[in-house]
Amino acid sequence: MSFNNIVGNENVKAFLDKTISENHILHSYLFSGIDGIGKTIFAREFARKLLCLEKEEEENCLSCQKYHNHNHPDFYEIKPENNSIKIEQIRQMQEKILEKPITSKRKVYIIIDSDTMTKEAQNCLLKTLEEPPEYATIxxxxxxxxxxxxxxxxxxxKVSFEPIEKIKIEEYLKNQMQIELKEELISKSEGSIDKAIKLQEEKEIYEKVDELIEKIGKQDKIAALKQAKILYEQKEKILEILEYMNVVLYHTKEKEKWNCIQYVEQTKKRLLASSNYDMCIDYLIMNMWEEINEKYSRRSI
Ligand SMILES: [Zn+2]
Incomplete structure (x- = not known):
């Protein structure tokens, strides 16, 4: 694997390659960008290259072999556990990072979804970022x-990742995954391959959501609530669905539907505050229905 096998973000590839070839390696990087555009894949490949002992001779390289076998002693990943990264995880890392590298000349840590670190964990990490061991990269x-x-x-x-161009997503899905995605879904993927794949898998759910938004101005309240069945059923995925609703509402370019985005946002907050689930959805549909149908009632006056 090399950066060339990763889709999009050519500037980042060039920057990271240059960093390595000129040996301008820093102690800490922040890979920032929307979900599903390959930040973690880039981070892992960058880590492999930083640890590599042979410069691209992957087969003969002890470090690369260990890396690919997932038993590299100088490489660590820290991920959220139950949605957050806790101070204990950072403390463990801080103890470990002081031990010198074993196989490679460097030690690399990737902190995935680092924004899920608790405040305490962030403050704790700060100490390491201020005085990292000379061989460490985080x-x-x-x-x-x-x-x-x-x-x-x-x-x-900071290394900024841009959304991936539509054409590249299309090519990638077609060539690597044998998926032919509708133009419309690619637009809604917002430049994220993960999101595009998810959209495809969950096409049925999202088609029902599309239909709900399309028809809500053309039915009575009861029919609208019935049409919203999918929202009541998909409790597990509701936050993703609400995000998707916002994108669809935004793309309609209709004022009344834009106004509905506020109700979707309200619903997210209510759900996170663990209000009664069905009631939250009831409110959402009623509010959207009223917002959109006001337009028609005004018209009929
Ligand atoms: Zn190597």
Whole structure:
């Protein structure tokens, strides 16, 4: 594998390759960009290259072999456990990072979804970012940069990831996964391959959501609530579905439907505050129905 096998973000590829070829390696990087555009894949490939002992001779390289066998002693990944990265995980890392590398000349840590670190964990990590061992490189990935402390961000070199061009997503899905995605779904993927794949898998759900939004202005309240059945059924996925609704509502370019985005946002908050699930959805549909149908009632006056 090399960066060339990863789709999109050519600038990032060039930058990371240059970093390695000129040996300008820093102690901390922040890979920032929306979910599903390959930040973690880039981080892993960058890590492999940083650890490599032979410069691209992957087969003869002890480090690359260990890396690919998932038993490299100088490589670690830290991920959220139950949705957050806890201070204990960072403390463990801090103890480990002080031990010198074994196989490679460097040690690399990737902190995936670093914005899920608790405040305590972030403050704790700060100590390592301020005084990292000279052989250590820490790569943080995030899709929500605003949730990271400024003091953390200021100590990392930021690498920005751009959404992937539609044509590249289309090619990738077709060639690598034998998936032919409708143009419309590719537009809704917002430049994220993961999202495009998910959209395909969940096409049926999302088609029902499309239908709900399309028909809500053309039915009475009871029919609208019936049409919203999919929302009542998909409790597990509801936050993703609501995000998707926002995208669809936004793309309609109709004022009344744009106004509905506020109700979707309200619903997200209510659900996160663990209000009664069915009631939250009832409110959402009623509010949307009223917002959209006001247009028609005004018209009929
Ligand atoms: Zn190697």
């Amino acid at each position: 790569i943080l990935t995030t899709a929500n940069e605003s949730k990271l402390l400024n003091t953390i961000k200021s100590r990392c070199m």
